[in-house]
Amino acid sequence: MARILPGMDEPQAVQLAKAGDRQAFAWLVCAYQDQLRALVAMAVSNHDDILDVVQESFIDAWRGLPGFDANREFGPWLRTVCRNRIRQFLRQRIPRRRRELAVIDAALLVASSTEDPAPDERIAALRACISALEPSQRVLIERRYIEDVPVQRLAADLGKSPNAVSMVLLRLKEALMRCMDRQPPGVVS
Amino acid sequence: MNEATAQLVEAYLAGDLDAAQSERLLAAIDDPTEAVGVRRRLVFAGQLAAALDRTPAEAVARAVLARLDAGADRGVVVAGVERALRPRIRRPALLLLAAACLLAALAAGLWWIRHETPAGCRIATAGASAGVLREMIRLPATAGMVIRPGDAVIADTPVGIAFADGSRLDLAAGSRLHLQPDAPGRRVRLEAGSLHADIAAQEAPMHIATADARVEVVGTRFWLDVRDGRTSLEMYAGSVRVVRAGETGGRLVGAGESLRSGLSPSAWRELFPGGSLDGWQRQLGTWTTEGGVVRGQASADAAARLQSIDNLGDLELRCRLRVSGLAHLCEIQLGGYNWFFTIPVGSRDPDGWVGVELAQHGDVATCTADGVALVREIADGVAPRSGPLGFYVPIGTAIEIAEARIRTVAGGSRPPGP
Numbered sequence: 001m002a003r004i005l006p007g008m009d010e011p012q013a014v015q016l017a018k019a020g021d022r023q024a025f026a027w028l029v030c031a032y033q034d035q036l037r038a039l040v041a042m043a044v045s046n047h048d049d050i051l052d053v054v055q056e057s058f059i060d061a062w063r064g065l066p067g068f069d070a071n072r073e074f075g076p077w078l079r080t081v082c083r084n085r086i087r088q089f090l091r092q093r094i095p096r097r098r099r100e101l102a103v104i105d106a107a108l109l110v111a112s113s114t115e116d117p118a119p120d121e122r123i124a125a126l127r128a129c130i131s132a133l134e135p136s137q138r139v140l141i142e143r144r145y146i147e148d149v150p151v152q153r154l155a156a157d158l159g160k161s162p163n164a165v166s167m168v169l170l171r172l173k174e175a176l177m178r179c180m181d182r183q184p185p186g187v188v189s
Numbered sequence: 190m191n192e193a194t195a196q197l198v199e200a201y202l203a204g205d206l207d208a209a210q211s212e213r214l215l216a217a218i219d220d221p222t223e224a225v226g227v228r229r230r231l232v233f234a235g236q237l238a239a240a241l242d243r244t245p246a247e248a249v250a251r252a253v254l255a256r257l258d259a260g261a262d263r264g265v266v267v268a269g270v271e272r273a274l275r276p277r278i279r280r281p282a283l284l285l286l287a288a289a290c291l292l293a294a295l296a297a298g299l300w301w302i303r304h305e306t307p308a309g310c311r312i313a314t315a316g317a318s319a320g321v322l323r324e325m326i327r328l329p330a331t332a333g334m335v336i337r338p339g340d341a342v343i344a345d346t347p348v349g350i351a352f353a354d355g356s357r358l359d360l361a362a363g364s365r366l367h368l369q370p371d372a373p374g375r376r377v378r379l380e381a382g383s384l385h386a387d388i389a390a391q392e393a394p395m396h397i398a399t400a401d402a403r404v405e406v407v408g409t410r411f412w413l414d415v416r417d418g419r420t421s422l423e424m425y426a427g428s429v430r431v432v433r434a435g436e437t438g439g440r441l442v443g444a445g446e447s448l449r450s451g452l453s454p455s456a457w458r459e460l461f462p463g464g465s466l467d468g469w470q471r472q473l474g475t476w477t478t479e480g481g482v483v484r485g486q487a488s489a490d491a492a493a494r495l496q497s498i499d500n501l502g503d504l505e506l507r508c509r510l511r512v513s514g515l516a517h518l519c520e521i522q523l524g525g526y527n528w529f530f531t532i533p534v535g536s537r538d539p540d541g542w543v544g545v546e547l548a549q550h551g552d553v554a555t556c557t558a559d560g561v562a563l564v565r566e567i568a569d570g571v572a573p574r575s576g577p578l579g580f581y582v583p584i585g586t587a588i589e590i591a592e593a594r595i596r597t598v599a600g601g602s603r604p605p606g607p
Contacts, residue, residue, distance in 0.1 A: 139444070
């Protein structure tokens with residue numbers, strides 16, 4: 001969690017941020033940035049776009065804070081703000097996107113709920129699973145999902161077919177999902 | 190969620206869906222049984238992005254505050270830029286001439302650097318006995334000396350070679366490095382000895398060749414050794430692609446991995462010679478052999494496990510497996526269940542056999558089932574190690590093992606059996 005203001009808790013941070021305290025708002029950013037990143041990454045694949053939408057979501061939240069009812073839970077409200085920003089991003093993307101993909105974007109965004117997609121425990125468990133991968137597997141995952149290296153380029157680098165690389169990535173993700181589910185509860189880094 | 194839908198979701202996340210696939214994915218989203226799985230994969234994609242991104246939370250907070258500040262001061266910034274631009278428009282002819290001269294000087298400098306100093310390559314440090322062989326003449330290697338394509342660095346004593354981008358090669362005593370003449374990019378050949386490489390991120394890979402391999406480096410740290418016709422590589426950071434002599438494509442080797450070429454594996458042997466289980470422990474379940482096929486049967490309340498008595502070390506294994514019963518998988522376990530591969534059922538063979546190829550070299554292991562690469566899984570949380578080989582099926586499941594052959598690589602033990 002946030003290290004900017006040790007001892008701060010969320011209700012305090014929200015009250016202070018509503019009053020214009022930027023450090024308190026920074027505390028909230030630190031606390032929720034993983035969650036928003038996970039939420040945005042469900043709809044946006046490019047790493048730089050994800051960071052951009054996350055930051056814009058926080059900007060929107062800062063501007064909307066004066067009207068936020070502090071008696072409500074901050075997390076679901078923030079995630080709603082983020083989903084609106086995602087919709088805006090997808091709408092801007094429509095002219096460059098095929099019609100059927102834009103339809104799927106909308107359908108999947110409707111299907112996703114406001115529940116927290118990335119509790120701290122799950123992210124910490126997943127990080128532990130990633131660290132247990134073979135170095136070559138970890139490099140492959142990082143190159144594909146952080147550096148956005150296309151599958152065709154990865155295939156050329158590895159001397160494999162794109163289909164084989166896609167299958168390896170699919171199996172790796174399945175293994176990580178199983179590993180994450182097997183991690184004992186309460187593991188938080 | 191079935192595998193076809195999983196692949197559609199992956200294609201959607203990668204932005205690679207065609208029109209027909211899009212229709213199938215939309216149908217899956219509308220199907221209540223598939224929709225749950227679709228959402229789970231999307232949620233996991235988000236969790237994976239969050240878990241992989243190592244941007245510190247405080248950095249995100251600073252970026253957000255900076256964007257808030259930029260938004261507040263936008264008017265001042267724009268005005269300042271406009272003021273700065275105005276004086277530059279007054280004397281376009283002089284400006285153009287100055288720009289042309291600067292470009293010409295830059296081009297000349299770049300030409301000189303390219304032709305006189307390949308990628309800015311110089312001797313950084315050199316022992317008293319180090320030399321550079323240039324056009325059949327041996328020159329003493331001195332710090333700051335420029336090295337040209339075609340030169341050979343003879344490191345009778347250690348030599349450090351520095352590049353303009355901060356990359357560095359350190360040659361151990363007794364090493365010899367040849368800079369390839371007339372080759373695009375940076376190509377060197379380690380003819381003997383060892384080097385430690387610390388390479389800055391490269392736009393085009395740097396190639397380091399040995400007698401029987403080529404290492405393509407894009408930004409990494411590693412140790413490379415040539416000895417007795419064999420090439421050894423240990424990676425410390427980043428990754429390289431290694432292409433062995435006679436191969437195409439090559440293999441990606443990442444941080445923490447090592448590779449050795451030129452090893453001579455033993456000949457292929459039957460894993461269960463004559464259909465015998467001598468040298469194997471029947472740890473769980475019932476294990477029998479018939480007609481050269483080894484069969485393991487788990488009970489209704491306990492798994493089945495067969496493990497070699499010996500530590501097999503580095504090995505390569507080929508076999509055919511068939512699983513029946515409750516579970517649709519079996520496991521090949523290495524290092525006494527330190528690490529393992531889950532072999533899925535559902536092969537292309539109508540009789541249900543799966544062709545498995547497994548290779549373990551040091552702490553690197555790979556396995557394919559019908560040509561598809563499998564994920565190595567860690568069982569006990571410690572670093573992978575060599576040890577006994579095991580076959581495992583869960584409760585209520587049977588496994589058949591046929592045509593199993595093994596060969597050990599230098600340093601490994603003999604396989605079990607006579």
